[in-house]
Amino acid sequence: MQMMEQGYSANYIHCHYGIGASLLKTLWVKYQKYGYQALIKSKNTRLSPHEKEKAIKDFEIKHLSLKEVLLKYGISETAFGEWRKKYHIAGIGGLSLDKIGRPSKEMGRPKKKTLEEMTELERLRYENEYLKAENALLKKVKALVEERENRLREIGRKPSKN
Numbered sequence: 001m002q003m004m005e006q007g008y009s010a011n012y013i014h015c016h017y018g019i020g021a022s023l024l025k026t027l028w029v030k031y032q033k034y035g036y037q038a039l040i041k042s043k044n045t046r047l048s049p050h051e052k053e054k055a056i057k058d059f060e061i062k063h064l065s066l067k068e069v070l071l072k073y074g075i076s077e078t079a080f081g082e083w084r085k086k087y088h089i090a091g092i093g094g095l096s097l098d099k100i101g102r103p104s105k106e107m108g109r110p111k112k113k114t115l116e117e118m119t120e121l122e123r124l125r126y127e128n129e130y131l132k133a134e135n136a137l138l139k140k141v142k143a144l145v146e147e148r149e150n151r152l153r154e155i156g157r158k159p160s161k162n
Contacts, residue, residue, distance in 0.1 A: 001031045001039070026067060033071070047073065049095035052083045059084075 003013055010024040031039060047055070051073070059069045059080075070077060086094035115123060152158070 001028065001036075004028050004031075026071075029067065030071060047075070049092050052095040053087065053092050055080065056084055056087050 004010070004024070010021045010028065013019060013024055014021040027039060055069055055073045055075070058064045058072070059066065064072070066077065066080075069075075070080060073080075083095060113122070115126075118126065
């Protein structure tokens, strides 16, 4: 901002420091209007559906520029674009406050029941699955041990007794 005050253009600063010219111009307008405090990142702005509708009308009916609307309401271009889409599809109802944060825990794998919570049939099925898995594991271990012993025999060594 000091360079802009000294008369350097946004394009010059963009070329030498790699900062987007559009971003520089937006920051410059904020800086001129509100001072240094405008450059400090603030929390995300949460507007009511009526405020969102007012921002859209300022842009479409009052013909304020996009940058003026974004600065006036303290919002991002992406958010404003989403609001306009929702407004034109579903009206003011489409602008209702969206849920933020993680989705509810209803999604995903259901919790496993403890053995006390299971019915007898569920408990027997669980035990059957467990025994099948245990049996498959033992077969795999036996096959690996036999393979190892065969390899040792081929090279002339005796397998261990462990």
